[in-house]
Amino acid sequence: MKKTAKDIDIVIDLLLEEHKKKMTKSQVVDSNDQVITALLFRAKELKEDLHGFNTTDIVKGTCLAIFAAATDTTTVTLTWALSLLVNNPLILTKAQQELENRVGRNTKVEESDLKDLVYLQAIIKEAMRLYPAAPLLVPHESTEECIVGGYTIPKGTRLLVNIWKIQHDPQIWTDLFEFQPERFLTSKKEIDVKGQQFELLPFGSGRRMCLGMSFGLEAVQFILASIIHGLELQNMSNDHTDMTESPGLTNHKATPLELLVAPRLLPHLYAVCLARPLPPLHLQHPLVCLSSTTASLPQAI
Incomplete structure (x- = not known):
């Protein structure tokens, strides 16, 4: 799971870098790249309003x-x-x-x-x-230690819910x-x-x-x-x-x-x-x- 997450992160990084290279302040958002380009423009506009994120x-x-x-x-x-x-x-x-x-x-x-x-x-x-x-x-x-079904779950434990x-x-x-x-x-x-x-x-x-x-x-x-x-x-x-x-x-x-x-x-x-x-x-x-x-x-x- 960790390896898959890293691979996905690399792919998205490459995708964003490709769009950033094509962006200029006067550039019109192309319909084929509309979603990603619009997100990048909007993030740039709101940079100071993202509360440190x-x-x-x-x-x-x-x-x-x-x-x-x-x-x-x-x-x-x-x-x-x-x-x-x-x-x-x-x-x-x-x-x-x-x-x-x-x-x-x-x-x-x-x-x-x-x-x-x-x-x-x-x-x-x-x-x-x-x-x-x-x-x-x-x-x-x-967020705190608890007992579930007889098992002690320590504080800070990563939990996965098996809905299947x-x-x-x-x-x-x-x-x-x-x-x-x-x-x-x-x-x-x-x-x-x-x-x-x-x-x-x-x-x-x-x-x-x-x-x-x-x-x-x-x-x-x-x-x-x-x-x-x-x-x-x-x-x-x-x-x-x-x-x-x-x-x-x-x-x-x-x-x-x-x-x-x-x-x-x-x-x-x-x-x-x-x-x-x-x-x-x-x-x-x-x-x-x-x-x-x-x-x-x-x-x-």
């Missing part, structure tokens, strides 16, 4: 949060959710039926529709429970390794992901919980809804998609997700209207290919 550290931390935490965890969550759905076609069909009832096949999904998609929300909660994008929360430190273990605790969850979104519509209906119920903590809890929770949750809901509403999905073979997890700070799927997809909505709802129907597409990684395959992509995605 190092401006470089603030910019580096912000870049890491934007480029690593937001994109990586969102992609991981969507990959697991899609894998679970194609392995459970009855649940996928039920989710698509909810979309047809709430949205219809004559229009694409809008952000305003998300609040009505309660089964989709349950699917995402269950995917986050089974396969949390970050199995270990950000490190915490004990919490979310697979047999004392809390029944059929804990089964994909059952319905649990969040019945026995676990009151549980959300906002850090107030400690049984489910995909974004952490307290003052150090994920700052991008609202954005990340809405992004996952919107993208997943758009994909399953706009595309028919199935495995490449009759075998189930392999659900092996890989070791790391982020809980990536060990093997690529391979799917056959085909459009399921009216042609005018897609980014490109075609003169003939699309054949099924072979996607090595749907989250990457879907974002670059405009011929088969609903405009909402």
Whole structure:
């Protein structure tokens, strides 16, 4: 973990140095470099108002949060959710039926529709429970000596919370390794992901919980809804998609997700209207290919 942190720090340092070299006081922020350049300009303007904090550290931390935490965890969550759905076609069909009832096949999904998609929300909660994008929360430190579960925790101890273990605790969850979104519509209906119920903590809890929770949750809901509403999905073979997890700070799927997809909505709802129907597409990684395959992509995605 320490070596990975150093490697990431070096990469971001190089990225910032590259942008600093291109910056002049009269330079207009280019759209391709807008985020990093704007951060550097703003940090320079606020240098005297940062209460002693190092401006470089603030910019580096912000870049890491934007480029690593937001994109990586969102992609991981969507990959697991899609894998679970194609392995459970009855649940996928039920989710698509909810979309047809709430949205219809004559229009694409809008952000305003998300609040009505309660089964989709349950699917995402269950995917986050089974396969949390970050199995270990950000490190915490004990401010004083305490006893937890019979163990003495000295003051100043670095603490890592294992939410994967919490979310697979047999004392809390029944059929804990089964994909059952319905649990969040019945026995676990009151549980959300906002850090107030400690049984489910995909974004952490307290003052150090994920700052991008609202954005990340809405992004996952919107993208997943758009994909399953706009595309028919199935495995490449009759075998189930392999659900092996890989070791790391982020809980990536060990093997690529391979799917056959085909459009399921009216042609005018897609980014490109075609003169003939699309054949099924072979996607090595749907989250990457879907974002670059405009011929088969609903405009909402």
